[in-house]
Amino acid sequence: MKPSYLPNEVLEVFKERLDRPDTDATAVVSPGAYKDSTSWGQYDLSVSNFLSTIKGVSDVPLLYVIRKDRADSTPFSSDTEVLVNSAPLTGEFFKADLAKASQILKGFILGTPAWAWIKELDRATCTRKSMTRRRL
Numbered sequence: 558m559k560p561s562y563l564p565n566e567v568l569e570v571f572k573e574r575l576d577r578p579d580t581d582a583t584a585v586v587s588p589g590a591y592k593d594s595t596s597w598g599q600y601d602l603s604v605s606n607f608l609s610t611i612k613g614v615s616d617v618p619l620l621y622v623i624r625k626d627r628a629d630s631t632p633f634s635s636d637t638e639v640l641v642n643s644a645p646l647t648g649e650f651f652k653a654d655l656a657k658a659s660q661i662l663k664g665f666i667l668g669t670p671a672w673a674w675i676k677e678l679d680r681a682t683c684t685r686k687s688m689t690r691r692r693l
Contacts, residue, residue, distance in 0.1 A: 585610045591669040600671075604662065609637065611661070613654035617644045622651070622658040 588603035609620040618637060621644040633639045645651060666672050 588665060591666045591671040593670045597671070604665065608658060608661070609641070611657075613657065614650045615644070615654075617641065617654075619654055619658045619661075621646075622654050623662075 585607055588600060588607050591597075591600050605620055605623065608623065609618045611619045613619050613621070617640045621641040624641055627642060633642065666675070
């Protein structure tokens with residue numbers, strides 16, 4: 558099922574809501590380097606959580622770059638989830654965000670057992686394919 562993207566006006570409303578200060582915000586800890594003893598599923602969640610705190614070029618959390626395809630039509634639970642799942646995976650903003658997310662991910666897994674899984678995709682800076690491949 559092809560995702561339907563939200564009009565720019567709607568995305569702007571969500572972005573404004575996300576820009577409001579959060580008085581209950583807590584610092585998100587970097588997932589650090591992947592360790593062989595760390596299960597990939599748990600590490601994937603840590604990386605996803607970390608990327609959800611970093612905004613890309615268009616103020617959408619970088620998590621959208623590695624988002625999982627939604628198989629169902631359950632409603633989104635937050636404004637952030639709407640933004641992440643509605644951001645297009647094409648265009649110049651996506652390319653810039655992909656490069657940034659790739660650099661972050663590479664920093665976490667370079668020289669670890671996970672690097673062997675995705676190193677051949679590194680030249681294309683294709684973090685989305687890398688994360689999908691590792692999730693299998």
